[in-house]
Amino acid sequence: MQTQKYSVNQHPIETLLSWVKSGEIAIPEIQRPFVWKKSKVRDLMDSLYKGYPIGYIISWRNPDVRLKDGSMSDGKKILIDGQQRITALRAAVLDQYIIDKNYKRQKIKIAFNPLEERFEVQSATMAKDREWIPSISRVFDGSVDQFDLVQTYLEKNLDADKEKVKRGITNLIKMPLRQIGIIELAGDLDIEVVTEIFIRINSKGVVLSQADFAMSKIAANETYDGQNLRKAIDYFCHLAVAPEYFPTIYENDTAYRNTEYFKSMTWLKNENDDLYDPSYTDMLRVSFGTEFKRAKLEDLVSLLSGRNFETRTYEQEIAEASFEKLRKGVMNFMNETNFKRFVMIIKSAGFKKPWMIRSQNAINFAYILYLSLKNQNYPPAEIESFVKRWFVMSLLTGRSSGSFESQFDYDIKQIASRNFKEYLEDIEGAELSEGFWDVALPQNLDTSVASSPYWCVFIAAQIYLGDKGFLSKDIRVENMIDHRGDIHHIFPKDFLRRNGLTRGKYNQVANYTYMQSEINIKVGNKEPGQYFNAVLQQIEDREMKYGGISTKEELIENLRANGIPELVMEAGIEEYDLFLKERRHLMTQKIKEYYKSL
Template sequence: MEGEKFTLMQYSVNAILGLIDAKQFVIPEIQRPFVWKRSQVRDLIDSLYNGYPTGYIITWKNPDVQTKDGSVANGKHVLIDGQQRITALMASIAGIEVLDEDFNKDRIKIAFNPLAVDSDKRFAVQDASHIRDKKWIPDIAEIFKNDFDPFDFAMKYCADNPEVKPNDVNNAITRLKGIANRQIGVIELVHTLDIDEVTEIFIRINSKGTALSQSDFVMSKMAADVVHGGNMLRKVVDYFCHLAVKPDFYPYMIKDTEFEKTDYASKIKWLAKDNEDIYDPDYNDMLRVAFMYSFDRARLSDLVSLLSGRDFETREFREEIVEDSYRKLDEGIREFIREYNFEQFVLAIKGAGYKSSKMLGSQMTLDFAYLLYLKLSKDSSIPNDQVKHYVQKWFVLTTLTGRYVGSPESAMSRDIRLINEKGFVNYFEEVEASVLSDTFWSVTLPQNLETTSTNSPAFNAFLAAQINLNCNSLFMHGTMVSDLINISGDVHHIFPKAYLRSNGVDSKGRYNQVANYTYLDTQVNKAVSDDAPNVYFGKAIEQCESGNIAFGNISTREALNENLFENAIPLETVSMTVKDYDTFLVERRLLMARLIERYYKNL
């Protein structure tokens, strides 16, 4: 019979707070604001006061590891679910400060009216009225202090409220202090469970069914490990990801004096002046890249096991594996956060034409590209001036083929292994020949462009190609496609939507095809209006012949033809009407695919 996967325990509120204080229950030190509303804290206290159930807390025991001297270090319990409830208790009962939405430490004070008749008026989030009104105890944390004297308190309370009997006050205070003895269910998961089992248990118990990611487990493991510096390494990850999105968070970060004294703080300081949003990694991205770089593995579940000290062969847990794993992870994170590495990688992606974050779809594809940059930068067989070239080619190749979309960890694991075995250049040439054949460019890619999604990898690759090749926008010499994407511009229907709908093409799946899109200057778009292509292109041809500019700035037929070419628009479009629409879509998809092919081969 298979052993139990968990132990169901009952702990009093007081016992849980004591276990946390003794660091047996470890709350991940998340440097993010306390996300519960203060009213939710009030409701939790009210539920405990009335003896209502407050849900289960889930902990996952870190394994006991063998230390170098042969002794055994007992694993601590990492809080997997229930952190908000525990933090609420620590804030309201123990009087501990929490981070507010501006990342400042603040108290959450719950007021108590011992004589309230209506239960919904017994507790409240403290405001000025509760301090003025002598019937209210402004902060229940005072009641739970070790030196609290209930007799003295009752006497003082009755002195302020002469109509109240001391016994009534004492009974209410006794009931309030009874919260400390209320039982909370704790599900202790055994350390032998793998991540998939822990996740499944979490989902089945958690009423919201919120999935836990593997990176959540890694962050929890790191937070629980003070001995190996995991808690500080976790801060690096959290602070870096926060600064990448919000550089003005830096002044709040350095309020963490313990972290500010580390060399990590100086290594991520550059983000305070970084406003680039091409690659804003979250902690899942950062952990994944650092793990792949240092361990040559891609499954984050393996990192959880390694940080626990697991020997994959003997299935034992050993201290030296824990030490080595933290050392390697530290190396990977340091490479990830290095300003030069990060900025050069971003420049490589932008150099490939992906100059807007809205053009980037798969974060996994971006993660692997950064891993590749880090690996190739250390590869003596790759000339330094070729690193970006290969990163760009691989990024576009994997974007176009959706290599890391279906089962990303499996694909990444295989690529890492074969790159190490064959060398990157040899492996890259094999993959390129396999997935980017002539059939891909002439058949598969045009088929992939048969979509209405402007977020499709194929369409974004087309825009990247136009940016990389310095293509002018339609009808405007000197106004580049990149200018319109980054600054202002409209995605225009080459066959205007209103024109198509008025002529019977009223399905979004037809008139919103990406092959019918092009970027236009706003003023040009207004001038084109809802005219048929033969009408507004006719005006463009006329202005080329007469020299009287009606819209845009193209003044010769040669320039117009060149402008059509760089926007992958068939020359025949200038005389097309609604009856030619389907022919136009087929022809334009082919031209878009050829432009992407030319761009890729020129990278």
């Protein structure tokens, strides 16, 4: 019979808040920015007032760690689920500051009307309205008693129903005595078991991840400066997306701005490149993979807890060394030279826009590879080539998709123990054989999904090889993408639709190309054979209407650069299927040429 892995108890709200204030439950200020709307805080107060359930708080006591003197530490409780609700209670009941989703420090004041028994977010008008108690926190701070509060209210509202006022204020004062359920996971549970429990917990329909668990674990640790490490990860990811919030963080978190972490990320205040905007999960994966040579984030939680995998005990030395390793990994991740150099390498492979990065896992591992090879002192030119080839190979083969952690784990260990050039060549021999180029990739290009990684790699190849847009003499594909050029159909969509083809057929990626809008307007809904006759006529007449191509040789070269078969010049609806088949093979040849040149 399985033993129960948790206990469920009911405690008054005021008891829970006292535990938070005393540190019995570790809820660091920056565990997660407070993302609730103020109206949701109001609704929580209303539910408490009416005695409605507000869900369970779930915590787990850290395993005891053996100290150097042989004694056992007393681990704090880690909050697994319920931080937003507790933060809402602290803000409304205790009048404490919160850090909002924009990292601004503010208060949330909830007003109460005892006559209507109604809560509202305090407004400037409401703060002066006699019928409202402007902030319920004043009721709970001990500065006034119930009798005085009722009397003061009645003196301001002479016509108010005395019994209604008394009942409303009495019920308000009793709110902190309302019970809340607390599920505490057993303190002697293995971290692997706790991790499994953790990732099964749903918070309002959103499954919490192992990265969430790791971030909570980091933030709850005071011995090894976990709160500042957690802030480093949070702030970096936020500034990477929104550098304009740098002054807000600088002004509101004065203590943190003097830390080495903050100094290492100040360069982001002027950084507007959005090719790689990492989340905290991305940052953890890269830092953990680089320094620990592991990929499974559940192992990170174990190591930060001091887990000795051989003895299955928890040791202070392991916890201390793990926090130091993670700190080093985070610092290397944030390093301006490392980050900018890596992004430059990805861009130099032709991936100029975020929409072209079809796998976040692929770019994360590429950064792990970059940092790992740099740590191993590989020559910069070799690192650049290896990172580009690995990244493109990952996109083409789906190496970083699906259940990727085991593959990541294997690759990381191989990178650490083998000559990387030999390892990459082994993978290329297995994954990018002639069968891949002749059969698998053309089949993968048989898709109508414009976000397909294979289409994105084809565009990257065109950028890398400096190809001109379809029927363009001077304008490159790269220029069109930089200036938000559009993808158009070689066989016009209206033409194919009029001939009875469905969306999945006419929107094949093999029918897509980058084309100048003015050329596309000229093409209209004509079949290719018709508008190519006009192109050939302009070459003969020297009247440029379809771009600036002025010779047959330039036209053939343009088709070759865009991976378009020459049969298109005389094609009608009957040739469409053959055109798609031939173009997929030409696109594959383009991608193969590109990959071999990286």
